[in-house]
Amino acid sequence: MSTDANTEKAAPKPRRASPRKAAATTSRARKGSPRAVTGSATRSTAARSASSRPTPAAPPDRAMGADSVDVAAPLDSLLVDAVFGPLRRFNPGMSGLRMAARLATRPQKLGRRVAGTAGELAKVAVGFSSVEPSAKDRRFAEQAWTDNAWLRRVLQTYLVTGQATKDLVGDAGLRWKDRERMTFVAENLVEALSPSNNPFLNPAALKAALDTGGTSYARGLRNFATDMAVKPRVPAMVDTSAFNVGQDLAITPGAVVLRTEVFELLQYTPTTETVRTAPMLLVPPTINKYYVADLAPGRSMVEHFVASGQQVFLVSWRNPSRKHAAWGLDTYVQAVLDAMDAVEQIAETDQQVLFSLCAGGIISSLTLGHLVNTGQEDRLSGFSLGVTLLDQSRAGLMSSVTSPELVRAAAAKSRADGYLDGRSLAAVFAWLRPGDLVWNYWVNNYLLGKQPPAFDVLYWNADTTRMAAELHADFLQLGLHNSLVTPGAVTVLGSPVDLSKVTVDSYVVAGIADHICPWASCYRSVHLLGGRSRFVLSTSGHIAALVNPPTNKKASYRVSDTTPTDPQQFLADNEPVQGSWWTDYVAWLGTHSGGSKPAPTSLGDAAHPVLAAAPGTYVFAT
Known part of the structure; x- marks a missing residue:
């Protein structure tokens, strides 16, 4: 790595005889007005x-790095979603039907997945499962998720079924477009169904409600009504009165x-x-x-x-x-x-x-x-x-x-x-x-009030x-x-x-x-x-x-x-x-x-x- 290459002197640029005048004349000639753009x-x-022209072909995988998990969010798609709403992507459409059809043609793989999931859920039910969330998963940082036997089983059930849902997308062997769409649907469905989002399961929300005599839930309902009354109809991420x-x-x-x-x-x-x-x-x-x-x-x-x-x-x-x-x-x-x-x-x-x-x-x-x-x-x-x-x-x-x-x-x-x-x-x-940008604030604003x-x-x-x-x-x-x-x-x-x-x-x-x-x-x-x-x-x-x-x-x-x-x-x-x-x-x-x-x-x-x-x-x- 070269950390001092930025001190290298840049090559000199050729100079024009009358640079500023020439530049101004050339650019302004395009619009026929002294300086202001009037919108016409x-x-x-x-x-x-x-x-x-045809859409240029995507570069080979190696150009992106075969192991890269980064994908772009191209401007056209973002701006389409801004018109029709981002939730349109939650509809699996034909991709969902094709996934079901593909899984039906792979009964052995599907059977192994179902059997493995059922076996782990049985362990959860009797308290023998060792499944636990990542140490970096802030959703389940409260000690009650571990100490309370019932909450621990709820959490483990969620983790097991959530992982199985995501794995089914890979098991189906879908084409690229279908795989991308179904991966998005599966991951966001799993995210939405997290027990931490449930006001009657989240131990931090329950504790706040007890400590405040239910006032935290009342504040949360007020926050929810305020946020949903105006666009973009997602939980507020910032206190706008602070700046x-x-x-x-x-x-x-x-x-x-x-x-x-x-x-x-x-x-x-x-x-x-x-x-x-x-x-x-x-x-x-x-x-x-x-x-x-x-x-x-x-x-x-x-x-x-x-x-x-x-x-x-x-x-x-x-x-x-x-x-x-x-x-x-x-x-x-x-x-x-x-x-x-x-x-x-x-x-x-x-x-x-x-x-x-x-x-x-x-x-x-x-x-x-x-x-x-x-x-x-x-x-x-x-x-x-x-x-x-x-x-x-x-x-x-x-x-x-x-x-x-x-x-x-x-x-x-x-x-x-x-x-x-x-x-x-x-x-x-x-x-x-x-x-990070929806459910995190859902819990903070609505469940904790x-x-x-x-x-x-x-x-x-x-x-x-x-x-x-x-x-x-x-x-x-x-x-x-x-x-x-x-x-x-x-x-x-x-x-x-x-x-x-x-x-x-x-x-x-x-x-x-x-x-x-x-x-x-x-x-x-x-x-x-x-x-x-x-x-x-x-x-x-x-x-x-x-x-x-x-x-x-x-x-x-x-x-x-x-x-x-x-x-x-x-x-x-x-x-x-x-x-x-x-x-x-x-x-x-x-x-x-x-x-x-x-x-x-x-x-x-x-x-x-x-x-x-x-x-x-x-x-x-x-």
């Missing part, structure tokens, strides 16, 4: 281009220096005497508010990067309404170009680092493809992606339950509404990990936004056809996108426990992008992998500039490094952001005056 941008041709944006969160000093119909551009106040000449433009996802990058002090990426001497600009997306239904990928790519124009003028530079998070990374990757196609790639001195899924092949369950027909129906539904409600997408994300905890990341997660109908449709098609892996399969602003032609250096971050954009799928981005790539595998899941400051004593990461084809080989070759990847990224920025210059004494410039203090106005839109 034509739809991206992702759907039209991709629909004429205020602009007071507790998103408080890094800065200002709005550009406001368009689509976004506000924030520039942050330097805290060092000198700054790097090439600033960073941070592009957040369009699904939630931007301040995942600027949470509480000490946990803010923006704060950390500013303190390192980096000039930081950030896009704050507007929360679209029905009147913005026509905003598609072209609109959002143009918005990133508009932000880049402003950054170049304000910072008086011809290069910048583009750093994007989650779905924002898809938009920025398309922007990069446009820059490459129009000869403007040298406007970027570095390109960074955080938990972004570009290659959506090998997508496990999600691919197995998505079809072109469902995609068309989902797009039609959001077009009729004018947007996709972000609260619906929040429900989808919750049901991807029902144990407690309020959920106050946690900044979960507060941000609950602060959802809408997605414009055209962007929803474009993302659906982009995911369905996995268009970014095929050169020219998607076109934005008239540019066919070919990421293999990229030459700018990239920095790609993934989370080892990410259930939305699994790391092995994110890893494939380094082989889609041309140029030199540095891959970082952070601890934790989708958001915690990003919000992982140096103060987190448990943080670690694996990193390398060497990226073998097999992600499992990367895992084997690189040992964890204690600490936060933020420190490594700051060092990488140091080699990709030019030299130093005196920090600006004011924000904006004559053409981009300060319009409002950070966090701006769009972040408060509901």
